[in-house]
Amino acid sequence: MREGLLPATVATVLELSTSGEKARALTELLGEIFDPTETAISAFELEEGVTTLSLNAPWKVEIYFANHPDEEAVRDLLRPIVGDAVDTTPFTTVNTRDWVATSLEGLKPVRAGRVIVHGAHDRDVVRVNDVAIEIEAALAFGTGHHGTTSGCLMALDAALKKRRPRHALDVGTGTGILALALAKQIKRKVVAGDIDAVAVEVSAHNARLNHAPNALDLYVAPGLRHAKANRPGRFDLVFANILAGPLRQLAPSIARVLSRDGTLILSGLLAMDVAGVASAYRHHGIYLVSQSLREGWATLVMKKGGAAPRLRRPA
Ligand SMILES: C[S@@+](CC[C@H](N)C(=O)[O-])C[C@H]1O[C@@H](n2cnc3c(N)ncnc32)[C@H](O)[C@@H]1O
Incomplete structure (x- = not known):
């Protein structure tokens, strides 16, 4: 990978498991509220092992924040959609350069x-x-x-x-x-x-x-x-x-x-x-x-x- 194409950055991640309908509502909300250069929804997919597509099937949504967000403000925004689950889900961090290199290798x-x-x-x-x-x-x-x-x-x-x-x-x-x-x-x-x-x-x-x-x-x-x-x-x-x-x-x-x-x-x-x-x-x-x-x-x-x-x- 060319030096400089990918800055060494630590991103904050919030991973939520939710239904298809709520996952869709989340992506629409995030698209409207956040600056897309600061926030990315990287995974919006059926949970592993789930083969039947339905609104109630479990979906995984990973939200990446380029800068560490105000956690309480984010929880307040997402709670009306995903409910109290957002209060017990921790924000984690990932080194984006390591993460991208690892994911590309596979x-x-x-x-x-x-x-x-x-x-x-x-x-x-x-x-x-x-x-x-x-x-x-x-x-x-x-x-x-x-x-x-x-x-x-x-x-x-x-x-x-x-x-x-x-x-x-x-x-x-x-x-x-x-x-x-x-x-x-x-x-x-x-x-x-x-x-x-x-x-x-x-x-x-x-x-x-x-x-x-x-x-x-x-x-x-x-x-x-x-x-x-x-x-x-x-x-x-x-x-x-x-x-x-x-x-x-x-x-x-x-x-x-x-x-x-x-x-x-x-x-x-x-x-x-x-x-x-x-x-x-x-x-x-x-x-x-x-x-x-x-x-x-x-x-x-x-x-x-x-x-x-x-x-x-x-x-
Ligand atoms: C799902 S990716 C598609 C990337 C590529 N075209 C592909 O098919 O794999 C969507 C891309 O659209 C960009 N995007 C999202 N909203 C946009 C908008 N309103 N105008 C232009 N680009 C947008 C995102 O930054 C992202 O790079």
């Missing part, structure tokens, strides 16, 4: 269609016809292992078999993984932005790591609030792998920049949020074409324009 390569995502320790798994992406995630999201990222990579693979986009946008790029996977295949620059400046720095690093220093046209801003992204009718492919709440809010902006017949790939939403998110986009003339589910997370492929197509059953 990661296996991920295949999604033609793309293989791997780390420095796994370069030998790449085959001749693979589109290989090497990722150093540091503190950004997007190694390919999460169901939302792999869902987007699979949706991209299917979309590229039909049409190659000329101008693409990745909202919430994280490590830059989706934008790099696309840029490598279409051999064109992809506009990619994130609200988190650290993620954008990590994306630039990953572009260099993949010998494609100019593949990404990066910006730091929430949503599409940057001149590089805010270009009406410009993009024939847009990715947004963010949570359900921001996805609903972004519907008018994404609809404005997506070209007619353009493809939209959305993820970061739970199966139970598909109807609400799809409806927000339908109001702007963007229709659901297909959806897939991975570990409870949905990935939607949508199209702008024309009549509402008949929906295929989830894969």
Whole structure:
């Protein structure tokens, strides 16, 4: 890992076990209340060994704070959602550099269609016809292992078999993984932005790591609030792998920049949020074409324009 990409930092962690419904409410609350560059929800997943997805199934939520927060203020905020459990859950600390290094070592390569995502320790798994992406995630999201990222990579693979986009946008790029996977295949620059400046720095690093220093046209801003992204009718492919709440809010902006017949790939939403998110986009003339589910997370492929197509059953 490049020196300086990941500052040696001690982060504070609060790990809560709760139901799916409460976990969803927590992520929405945290997204609204805290500065996302100071707070990250790193794990929002079914507890180990749980295979049935339901609102009452136990979920694990890990909340990371870049600076040690006022513990009582955080407990007061979370208590209305998770109840008294928050009073007995201790805040712990983790050295982020050690934690990231350890977690990367155990990661296996991920295949999604033609793309293989791997780390420095796994370069030998790449085959001749693979589109290989090497990722150093540091503190950004997007190694390919999460169901939302792999869902987007699979949706991209299917979309590229039909049409190659000329101008693409990745909202919430994280490590830059989706934008790099696309840029490598279409051999064109992809506009990619994130609200988190650290993620954008990590994306630039990953572009260099993949010998494609100019593949990404990066910006730091929430949503599409940057001149590089805010270009009406410009993009024939847009990715947004963010949570359900921001996805609903972004519907008018994404609809404005997506070209007619353009493809939209959305993820970061739970199966139970598909109807609400799809409806927000339908109001702007963007229709659901297909959806897939991975570990409870949905990935939607949508199209702008024309009549509402008949929906295929989830894969
Ligand atoms: C789930 S990660 C997705 C990363 C990567 N695109 C992937 O598919 O693995 C979501 C990313 O969106 C960013 N993000 C969250 N809210 C955002 C917003 N309103 N505007 C832009 N980026 C946002 C986060 O900082 C994070 O890097």
